[in-house]
Amino acid sequence: MKDFSGYVLFLDRSDINTDEIIPAKYLTEPDRENLGPYLLEDLELEGFDRTRDLQGRSVILTRANFGCGSSREHAPWALEINGFHMVIAESFARIFRQNMFNCGMLTVELPGETIDSLFSKYRGSEAYVTAEVDKSLLTISNTQSKDEISFHISGYDKELVKANGWVEYADLRY
Amino acid sequence: MGQTITQKIFHSHLVDKPFDEVSVLRLDRVFCHEITTPVAITDLVRKNKDRVFDPDKIKAVIDHVSPAKDSKTARQGKIMREWAGRHGITDFFDIGRNGVCHALFPEKGFVRPGFTIIMGDSHTCTHGAFGAFAAGVGTTDLEVGILKGVCAFKDPGTIKVTIEGSLEPGVFAKDVILSVIRELTVNGATNQVLEFEGETVDRMTMEERMTLCNMAVEAGATCGICKPDMTTVNYLWEFIKEDFSSREAALDSFARFLPDPDADYSRTLHFDAGSVEPxxxxxxxxxxxxxxxxxxxxxxxxxxxxxxxxxxxxxxxxxxxxxxxxxxxxxxxxxxxxxxxxxxxxxxxxxxxxxxxxxxxxxxxxxxxxxxxxxxxxxxxxxxxxxxxxxxxxxxxxxxxxxxxxxxxxxxxxxxxxxxxxxxxxxxxxxxx
The missing domain is CATH 3.30.499.10 (Aconitase, domain 3)
Incomplete structure (x- = not known):
């Protein structure tokens, strides 16, 4: 199982799509590793500077419908290559969410009010998140505050995270 | 409680229910193109699992960059071409015989009412126009589809979208689906299938229904789906005439996927076609x-x-x-x-x-x-x-x-x-x- 902890990148917008996460022109790259430099290249968001903000972060906190649009699994791959294993959001697009779990990565859905309060309390600080999948517990903290938040993860999603993805799981079973 | 089209297709293709909310379905078709498939192929080769579940149920095309524009896209085509060759995938559409996947595969008669279809492409929902459950997936799901002919889905709900009345001249299926997306918003149908019905849809050609279903994913939907009818049968007839004694017999057979009158919908939307503008x-x-x-x-x-x-x-x-x-x-x-x-x-x-x-x-x-x-x-x-x-x-x-x-x-x-x-x-x- 991957390590689901790290410093948080705050992306304060809903409907961030997979074209913004990794533009289509890079889908011709023969190796996943080559996607690294292009993560979030087309995301235009006030205050977001990708050359500065991606450094040292491994958790994304964002709003609703993250990962909408294209089915490209290059989106989770580009995240993973840059050290991001977890995205916390109010909601996710179906295919992106499934792709994350299929790769053994984690998405956490929290109510809109909780996301709001996390943004207002932690944005602008060096916030650190730890997710314990077995306890369905998320801990977020900075130098001033600490919150523990329980989240829902289905049995199936938990199995995929533990198995580190869907291929091995399915090949043994079907 | 009755069932929607999607529920009927799920029940008839169920392989496993590993968890309450998850259905593993047997796949009738796995469609492949050269952007998302080569990574799956390379991965299967690397894992020493370079197999396909059924070469006749896999249909492949080079369409996203055709002809190749540089060495990288040429390499993607090469991987597809060689893979189709070594596994006997005869329905492989190379440059010169190809086309945009969601236009080409229906045209070739590869879709049937009641089918389950996946592809590493979000607009796979297009094929729901034929009364199939067709969903876009990522490369990992595609990889397992190619290898085992199964795919896992969270059981989706169904939103019934009823469209009635006549479209004004100059107003088309595209204008209708844009209006539907405006109403639903970009995530209003996440984990839902859009079941399009009503007299306007009944009168639409298969091409118009494909336009309608194509953009279901822009509202977050897993699939757009239309009820199979005589229009569907007529479109498919040249491909299915050996399988049925008459068009009516084909329609009768496909009717088993029609939604029950008391089917359970998570939401119902009504559109007056007459008021839709370009x-x-x-x-x-x-x-x-x-x-x-x-x-x-x-x-x-x-x-x-x-x-x-x-x-x-x-x-x-x-x-x-x-x-x-x-x-x-x-x-x-x-x-x-x-x-x-x-x-x-x-x-x-x-x-x-x-x-x-x-x-x-x-x-x-x-x-x-x-x-x-x-x-x-x-x-x-x-x-x-x-x-x-x-x-x-x-x-x-x-x-x-x-x-x-x-x-x-x-x-x-x-x-x-x-x-x-x-x-x-x-x-x-x-x-x-």
């Missing part, structure tokens, strides 16, 4: 939809007619009718990309390509190309496109470009005037001099 998107989200009349006069740099949404023969006929004896405005360039080799050839025979060329359109070979900013019409920074495609995301057709989505009729009228405008077909409003 629509266009603004901004960078496909639910930012307004009537064309509200954006009349917006200058564009490029018109693009094509894609899995609106690159079929009926789309080209409508555009050509507007372009006949007219020329493209000097202020823009215009591109038409017939969706498949057959569409290209048919348009050639009907004189449609001549009309496009006489008007000053660049006619390209079939490819997804410009729709996703890959090739054949990428925008420069700051440029504006009027396109019959399905996504207006920031950078979609080229970094810093803006895309306005619209019907082929609106796109053709816009090509002539140089600014976004309604076609003359709409309520006889003569917006073209």
């Amino acid at each position: 629509m266009v998107t603004h901004g960078y989200k496909p639910d930012n939809v307004i009537p064309v009349s509200s954006m009349q006069g917006r200058k564009v740099d490029q018109v693009y007619i094509g894609s899995c949404t609106n690159g079929r023969i009926e789309d080209l006929r409508v555009a050509a009718a507007i372009l006949k004896n007219r020329t493209v405005s000097d202020s823009l360039r215009a591109i038409v990309s017939p969706a498949t080799t057959w569409v290209y050839n048919q348009a050639l025979k009907e004189g449609i390509l001549q009309t496009f060329m006489d008007a000053g359109f660049c006619v390209t070979n079939p490819t997804c190309g410009a729709c996703l900013g890959m090739s054949n019409g990428v925008l420069a920074e700051g440029e504006v496109a009027a396109a019959t495609t399905n996504r207006n995301f920031n950078g979609r057709m080229g970094k810093g470009g803006m895309v306005h989505l619209m019907s082929p009729a609106t796109a053709a009228a816009t090509a002539v005037t140089g600014v976004i405008c309604n076609s003359e077909l709409f309520s006889n409003k003569r917006s073209i001099s």
Whole structure:
């Protein structure tokens, strides 16, 4: 199982799509590793500077419908290559969410009010998140505050995270 | 409680229920293209699992960048070609016989009512027009589909979208689906199937139904689905006539997938087709939809007619009718990309390509190309496109470009005037001099 902890990148917008996460022109790259430099290249968001903000972060906190649009699994791959294993959001697009779990990565859905309060309390600080999948517990903290938040993860999603993805799981079973 | 089309298909294809909310389904088709499949192939080879569950149920095409534009895309094609060869995948459509996957595969008769279909492409929902459950997936799901012929889905709900009444002249399926997306918003149908029904849908051709279902994913939907009827049977007849004694017998057989009258819907939406106007998107989200009349006069740099949404023969006929004896405005360039080799050839025979060329359109070979900013019409920074495609995301057709989505009729009228405008077909409003 991957390590689901790290410093948080705050992306304060809903409907961030997979074209913004990794533009289509890079889908011709023969190796996943080559996607690294292009993560979030087309995301235009006030205050977001990708050359500065991606450094040292491994958790994304964002709003609703993250990962909408294209089915490209290059989106989770580009995240993973840059050290991001977890995205916390109010909601996710179906295919992106499934792709994350299929790769053994984690998405956490929290109510809109909780996301709001996390943004207002932690944005602008060096916030650190730890997710314990077995306890369905998320801990977020900075130098001033600490919150523990329980989240829902289905049995199936938990199995995929533990198995580190869907291929091995399915090949043994079907 | 009765069942929806999707529930009936799920029940008839269920392999396993590893958890309450998850169904592992047997797949009737796995469709493949050269952007998302080569990574799956390479991964299977690396894992020493270079197998396919059934070469006859796998259909493959090179479409996103066709012909190859550089060494990287050439390599993707090569991986596909060699893989299809070594596994005996005979339905592999290489350059010269190819087309945009969601136009090509229906045209080849690969879709049936009640089928389960996956593809590493979000617009796989298009095939729901035939009463199939067809869903876009990522590369890992595709990989398992290729290897084992199964795919896991969270059981989706179904939203019933009833469309009744007659569309005004000049109003098309594209305008209807844009109106539906505006109502649902970009995530209003996440984990839902959109079941389109009502007299307007009943009267639609298969091509119009494909346009409708194609953009279901822009509302977050897993699939768009239409009830199989005689229109479906007629479209498929040349491919199924050996399997059934008559068209009626085929229809009877497909009727087992029709929704029950007391089926359980998570939501029901009603649209009056008569009040739908030609629509266009603004901004960078496909639910930012307004009537064309509200954006009349917006200058564009490029018109693009094509894609899995609106690159079929009926789309080209409508555009050509507007372009006949007219020329493209000097202020823009215009591109038409017939969706498949057959569409290209048919348009050639009907004189449609001549009309496009006489008007000053660049006619390209079939490819997804410009729709996703890959090739054949990428925008420069700051440029504006009027396109019959399905996504207006920031950078979609080229970094810093803006895309306005619209019907082929609106796109053709816009090509002539140089600014976004309604076609003359709409309520006889003569917006073209």
